[in-house]
Amino acid sequence: MTNQIVPRSNSTGPIPPVEYPVDQVVFTPPIDIFETADGLVLQADLPGVSSESLELQIQDNKLSLFGRVSLTIPPEARLIHQEYQVGHFLRSFILSDEVDHERISAKLNQGVLEVILPRLSKPEPRRIPIQIV
Amino acid sequence: MPVFRWGHAWNPIRDLEREVDQLLAKVSLFHGIRFGQQYPPVNVYELDEEFLLTAELPGTRAEELEVLISNGVLTIKGRRNGPEGIADDRFRRQERPRGPWQRSLTLPDHIQEEKLAAEFTNGVLCIRLPKASATQPRQIPVTNGNPG
Numbered sequence: 001m002t003n004q005i006v007p008r009s010n011s012t013g014p015i016p017p018v019e020y021p022v023d024q025v026v027f028t029p030p031i032d033i034f035e036t037a038d039g040l041v042l043q044a045d046l047p048g049v050s051s052e053s054l055e056l057q058i059q060d061n062k063l064s065l066f067g068r069v070s071l072t073i074p075p076e077a078r079l080i081h082q083e084y085q086v087g088h089f090l091r092s093f094i095l096s097d098e099v100d101h102e103r104i105s106a107k108l109n110q111g112v113l114e115v116i117l118p119r120l121s122k123p124e125p126r127r128i129p130i131q132i133v
Numbered sequence: 134m135p136v137f138r139w140g141h142a143w144n145p146i147r148d149l150e151r152e153v154d155q156l157l158a159k160v161s162l163f164h165g166i167r168f169g170q171q172y173p174p175v176n177v178y179e180l181d182e183e184f185l186l187t188a189e190l191p192g193t194r195a196e197e198l199e200v201l202i203s204n205g206v207l208t209i210k211g212r213r214n215g216p217e218g219i220a221d222d223r224f225r226r227q228e229r230p231r232g233p234w235q236r237s238l239t240l241p242d243h244i245q246e247e248k249l250a251a252e253f254t255n256g257v258l259c260i261r262l263p264k265a266s267a268t269q270p271r272q273i274p275v276t277n278g279n280p281g
Contacts, residue, residue, distance in 0.1 A: 030228035034219045043216060045229050047189035047256035072254060073178055073185060083174035084189060111191030111256015 025087030029067070039099065039119035046089050047111040054113065056106055063104075064092035065113065172234045173209075184244070184262040191256030192229065200251045200260060205242065207249075209258070210235035 031044045046054065049067035056065050067089040095101070100120040107114050173188040190198070190211065198211040215231040240246075243265045250261045 030230070032216060032227050032229050033225040034216055034223045035225065036219075036223070040225070041216065043229065045191040045256070047191040050255050071187075072252075072257075072259060073187070074180065077178035077180050077185060079176060080179045080184075081175070081177035084176060086176075110193065110195070110253070111189070 025085055026090045027087045028091050029065075029089040031091065038116075040117040042093070042113075042115040042117060044089070044091065044113045044115075045111060046108070046113050048086065049089060049108070049111065049113075051108045054108055056113075056115070058095070058101055058104065061095045061097070061101075062092055063095055063115070064090075065115075066090050067113070171236050172230075173236060175236075175238070183264055184241075186238070186260040186262060188258045189256060190253075190258050192231070193253075193256070193258075195253045198251075198253060198258065200249075200258075202240075202246050202249055205240050205244075205246070206237050207240050207260070207262075208235065208237045209260075 029044045029046055031042060033040055033042050035041075044065065046065075046067040048069035048071060050070060053068040053070055054065065055067075057063070069086055069088050071086065095117065098120050100118045103116075103118045105116045173190055175186055175188045178185040178187070186207075188209070190213065192213045192215070193211045194214065197214075199209065201208045201210075210233070212233045213229075213231045215227075215229060240262065245263045245265050248263045252259050252261075
């Protein structure tokens with residue numbers, strides 16, 4: 001199941017000390033999905049991910065995002081107090097046929113990814129003339 | 134409009150999921166509150182010259198972020214914004230925390246408060262706390278007390 005919510009491990013109990021740099025941990029980012037007049041909008045929290053380090057892919061009807069976190073902390077810095085873990089972000093979604101795959105667009109602003117999923121515009125009903133033979 | 138299919142979910146299940154999401158969102162604004170932790174969680178790194186304090190705050194606008202320092206207490210406050218102008222019944226999923234937050238932290242004594250600097254990059258706040266240069270030990274002369 002791809003859309004299961006995995007709690008970030010900072011939320012339970014004490015965190016074992018970890019070595020700097022970024023732990024090779026992958027989190028499921030929290031998302032919002034809401035409907036608009038034109039389709040759906042998906043927003044995901046990806047703190048520490050830049051547009052260069054974000055991969056957004058559609059294959060068949062699966063939309064997947066992978067955000068690689070890059071810290072601006074110098075590598076010689078020692079972690080002396082830790083309340084949250086740093087890791088990359090991965091999540092995928094199954095799109096229905098009603099999304100116009102060609103018109104999907106995305107932007108990333110201060111750690112929030114927004115993906116616009118426009119509804120496929122249905123062609124107008126067409127009257128078929130009947131020939132009299 | 135069924136744009137997302139959640140496994141084999143039919144509508145009632147999807148509605149239930151949404152209801153539960155919204156209920157949870159009401160009960161716990163932030164994970165931190167739910168687990169009795171302060172929000173936002175912070176990490177502190179040490180370098181030779183300074184400490185670095187980081188916090189993940191996606192969805193916060195830099196201009197809405199306040200960093201204050203007074204008498205050795207660092208206060209950070211701001212607000213995490215959700216989508217604006219969207220009615221609750223438009224949401225299919227609502228997992229991102231939102232709302233105003235504030236946290237105060239006591240700094241170690243040897244920080245140069247006036248040289249504190251903060252930057253906000255890709256939703257991560259990083260506050261630089263330069264260490265005060267170690268003061269030289271000072272010799273205190275001891276004189277003989279006048280006995281008479």
